[in-house]
Each structure stands twice: as structure tokens, then as C-alpha cells.
Amino acid sequence: MPESSATRATLTRDAVLRAAVRLADEHGLAALSMRKLAQTLGVEAMSLYNHVANKDDLLDGIADLVVAEMALPEIGGDWRAALRARAASAHEVLLRHPWATGLIGTRINVGPAMLRYVDATVGCLLAAGFSLPQADRAWNALDSHLYGFTLQELNFPLEPSEYASAADEFLPRIPADQFPHMNALAQLVIDGKHTGIADFSFGLELILDGLERLLTTAED
Numbered sequence: 168m169p170e171s172s173a174t175r176a177t178l179t180r181d182a183v184l185r186a187a188v189r190l191a192d193e194h195g196l197a198a199l200s201m202r203k204l205a206q207t208l209g210v211e212a213m214s215l216y217n218h219v220a221n222k223d224d225l226l227d228g229i230a231d232l233v234v235a236e237m238a239l240p241e242i243g244g245d246w247r248a249a250l251r252a253r254a255a256s257a258h259e260v261l262l263r264h265p266w267a268t269g270l271i272g273t274r275i276n277v278g279p280a281m282l283r284y285v286d287a288t289v290g291c292l293l294a295a296g297f298s299l300p301q302a303d304r305a306w307n308a309l310d311s312h313l314y315g316f317t318l319q320e321l322n323f324p325l326e327p328s329e330y331a332s333a334a335d336e337f338l339p340r341i342p343a344d345q346f347p348h349m350n351a352l353a354q355l356v357i358d359g360k361h362t363g364i365a366d367f368s369f370g371l372e373l374i375l376d377g378l379e380r381l382l383t384t385a386e387d
Contacts, residue, residue: 178208178210182208183215183218183219184232186208187204188229188232188264190203191266192263192264192265192266195266196270204225227276227278230270230274230281231278232280233264234278234280237253237256237257237284238252238256238257239253239288240252240253240287240288242287246295247379250309250375251371251375253288253309254313254367257313258316261314289302289303301381308374312371316365316367320365327364330362331356331357331363334357338350338357
């Protein structure tokens with residue numbers, strides 16, 4: 168069906184990008200094409216190029232929209248609490264958009280939301296007493312944990328409820344005389360004494376502890 172002049176008039180870059188996010192959420196990033204997006208919006212594909220330069224511009228735009236959903240860390244006050252809240256918000260957002268972690272982590276992101284996000288993070292660390300190079304390394308370490316953990320959580324082939332049964336199934340393949348530590352760990356999961364579930368906050372706190380030691384050493 169040919170697009171109407173009213174449709175063309177109401178189409179904006181923001182509307183295009185938000186429709187692309189919805190499409191990626193529903194069908195995955197691989198399903199996102201200019202043709203499919205145009206069909207979703209009820210316009211001709213060429214109309215999209217009035218609002219996005221090309222597919223790369225589209226991908227950069229939807230990545231920045233996702234980052235805009237992440238809470239900015241507060242500058243000043245308890246820096247650990249601010250970065251903890253930042254990480255929790257980002258993790259929640261990335262789980263809500265399963266395609267976004269790989270996209271954000273593999274592009275040079277210079278959209279306005281990402282720039283605000285990084286600037287606020289660096290500002291939080293500077294206010295805490297870190298040097299600019301330390302702040303740069305710190306936020307990269309935090310985000311490496313965030314992206315890596317999220318990708319693993321999204322792609323791990325087992326649900327938490329399946330861990331015990333999976334451990335029981337694999338136990339014969341890890342005999343105690345050859346793999347004593349893995350066997351003992353699997354037995355804990357089977358017996359319900361350990362969940363085996365990876366904990367996002369565990370790694371986050373290790374990083375924050377290390378940063379605090381770095382800060383304390385610099386102050387001494």
C-alpha cells in the first residue's frame with residue numbers, strides 16, 4: 168500500500184529508531200532490515216533515508232536509545248553506591264533488550280546518550296578522587312564485567328532450575344579421582360547446598376573493592 172502524505176509528515180528519526188528497537192526486541196537484531204522496518208512503519212523503504220543515513224546510522228541510533236534507558240551515576244557522595252546503581256540499571260536494561268549488549272560492545276558509540284553516560288561515569292570517579300587515567304580504566308573494567316556477564320546470562324543454555332539435574336547428569340563424566348574439585352562442586356549443586364548460579368554483584372563488588380584499594384593507596 169502506498170504511503171500517505173500524512174504518514175510521511177509524521178515520520179521522524181525518533182519514531183524510526185523506536186520502531187527499530189521494538190522490531191529488534193521482538194525478532195532479534197538479525198531480523199532488522201530497512202525493508203522490514205519500512206513495512207512495520209507502513210512506508211516505502213526510501214522514506215527511511217530521510218531520517219537515517221544508512222544501516223550503520225540506524226544501528227548507532229538504536230544503540231544510543233538503549234543507553235538512554237540506563238541510569239546515570241550521581242556525581243559526589245557515595246561513589247560505590249552510585250556505580251553499583253549504575254551497573255544494576257544497565258544490566259536490567261540490557262536484559263530487556265537482549266540484542267543490545269553485542270551491538271553496544273562492538274561499535275564506536277558517540278551518540279548523545281552514550282556521551283552523557285560515559286561523562287557522568289568519569290565525573291563520578293573523578294569526584295571520588297581517581298585520576299583521569301584511573302577513571303578511564305575503571306569504567307572500562309566495570310563495563311567489561313557488565314557486558315561479559317550479560318552475554319553469558321543471555322546465552323547460557325540452562326535455566327537456573329535445571330542446574331541440579333544437569334549436575335547430576337554430568338557427574339559420571341567428572342569422576343572424583345580425576346576431577347576432584349569439579350566433582351565436589353557438582354555434588355554441592357546436586358545436594359542443594361550451592362545454586363551454581365553466577366552472581367552479577369559478586370564480580371561487581373570485587374571490582375569496586377579493587378578500585379577502593381587503588382584509591383586508598385593513592386591517598387596514602
